[in-house]
Amino acid sequence: MREFPVSNLEKTFVLSGILQNKRLDGRRFHEFRKLEINFGKEWGSCMVSLGETKVLAQVSCSIERPKATRANEGLLFINTELSPMASPQFETGRQTDTSVLVNRFLDKCFKESKCIDLESLCIVAEEKVWNVRVDLNVLNYDGNLLGCSSIAALAALAHFRHPDVTSTGDQIIIHTPAEKDPIPMTILHYPVTISYAVFNGGEQIILDPTSIEEGGASAQIILAVNSYREICGLHLEGAALANPSFLLALTRQAAETAAVLVNKLRAALAEDAQLRSEGSTVAGFTECIHLDTVLALSQDRQKLGSAADFAHLTSRTDRMDLQDGEDSSGGTRVKVEKVGPGIADLITKLEFDPSGVKNQWMSSSSDDESSGDDETKQGETETTQSTRSEPMEDVVIVEPENKTKSKPKHEIYLSGDSEEEDTVMLTDLNPVDK
Known part of the structure; x- marks a missing residue:
């Protein structure tokens, strides 16, 4: 997962900060970013935000024939979409190494650990089973994509409900939600993915790295651990680690982190189930929009002081603007207009053109x-x-x-x-x- 381009200067800057026990976002080495789980109005839709990494998951199902080797088990398919919307280095319609890694790792983690009871998806043995499809759409990429994708997939699967089916001989009746309540998925445990970035041959290790930290790391360790402290998957990338005790120490730390994440996931599922059982209106993805916080690059105006502090400011321009009055000095005036509490705008009034000719756009x-x-x-x-x-x-x-x-x-x-x-x-x- 090193497709994010990082320059040598950025790598040097990140490494110098790690050597001083500092991270770019101010977190400690073993501190996780803020996790947000929001469910949509439909069953099986979920959006997970891990810092600035955002993944949208949607689960759907259809009836198909089972595999010949597993005639009484349902099917599970995971698909990850990486588009230029997530990051400029991704291309539409092309499978990258990152998308292949996410698909294979989550597929092996969920199936081999048997966290989902696939036998409960069987309708008629050797004839018809439920084929459950999980579509992961990466909205924004800022590191630890596997960790965010695993939580989104688990949350969507736990939130999903498939229709109830009645089998009478050769006839199969699929009931609508109005006739019979949909049936939830049977999930035995929740394996979540924990990512570590290694610097200086294992001397410094950070949890939940960002994209720039992943590019500057010498190695990366990805562990899939459930709340029962069981390892469900392992992926090593980069320089090899010679010390086996080093991995054991990481697994113990990952188990503690996984227990916290699973508790947050279960709490979000319980809250959504309570709202739906009470008949309350589900907000959906509108809760993902935070109006109380604005990023630095998204501000449309800057907060200024009082108008008296900026009354002495003047401005010059070489272009002709609209005339808004005359000034005794014959130049450009600046007016401070109050927009809101603690917010003001500077309005420029141009009276004459630099050539000396009066502006003709707004002639009285x-x-x-x-x-x-x-x-x-x-x-x-x-x-x-x-x-x-x-x-x-x-x-x-x-x-x-x-x-x-x-x-x-x-x-x-x-x-x-x-x-x-x-x-x-x-x-x-x-x-x-x-």
Whole structure:
């Protein structure tokens, strides 16, 4: 389970912290992360969170023919899905070494330890049995995937109910939940997986490693232990450990940790069963959402002090924003607006563009009128100047008779294509010479 890429600098940093008896998340060496078990509204749906490692489990069943070698036993199939949603190094539709390890380890652990009574899944010997399928969907990967997956699979199997069946000769009747209550799975014991990361050849050992700690470890030991202190599975990865007493010491520690985890699992199952028996509304996976805690990278705003502490702050920008008023300094103003208790936002007000031109995005009506008057006056001035530059002896302007409005005397109208103007061209301006 070393598919998580870890750089050499990260490995050195983790190792230096381990040598100083420190972990990145502040835990002690033999301290487990926070475990949360939430059940869905349907039977057999469960979500387990172990720190930031989250696994969603769903159990389903169907009727199939049994194996020829075990004609009176039901079938159990475990499938693990690792997608890019869990971690970027995983690919959709491709079996990785991690997914193969989880499938094989849990399958051998559950079947060889006989924690599930497969004979109770038999309907008709050699003909029809229940095929129970456990789908594990990894939502987020942050180390100790086997430990989180084992708890999720056990919780989903213990929570699952399959329909009741009545066999009358060659006919089999599958009853709905309204007709007969579904039958729970028969689980004899709960083997949970405990993971250890080994550093410096066994000198430092940490429990429940994260993904970066797994990448920097020299070896990894995975034990499957139940509440009866029985070892149900063992997996070694990395450098070999030469001291046998070292493994025995780890198994004793793992047995104590497994007893605590199994008690939490049974308490969660008992609480869910009590809610359903009382007829209360099951919240489902909505309890997985924690609104009281927000991660550092998920905050949409930062908590600031009072508005008076930030009134002296100013800001500069090279882009044009919306105009929100004028400032005597002609620059950028910053307004502190209170959003909530202990929370404030800085609102920037840009009055003028750095080029010196006033912002035209939010021009007021008075500005529009003044600018329109200026353009009219400028156009009239240019018209007058261009008219005066031409020889006045060649053109005589006669105002149209249908013109109702009188124009100022100083305005001069040039000839053109307008229908409202009548132009008379005089070719001889000196009648005396005739």
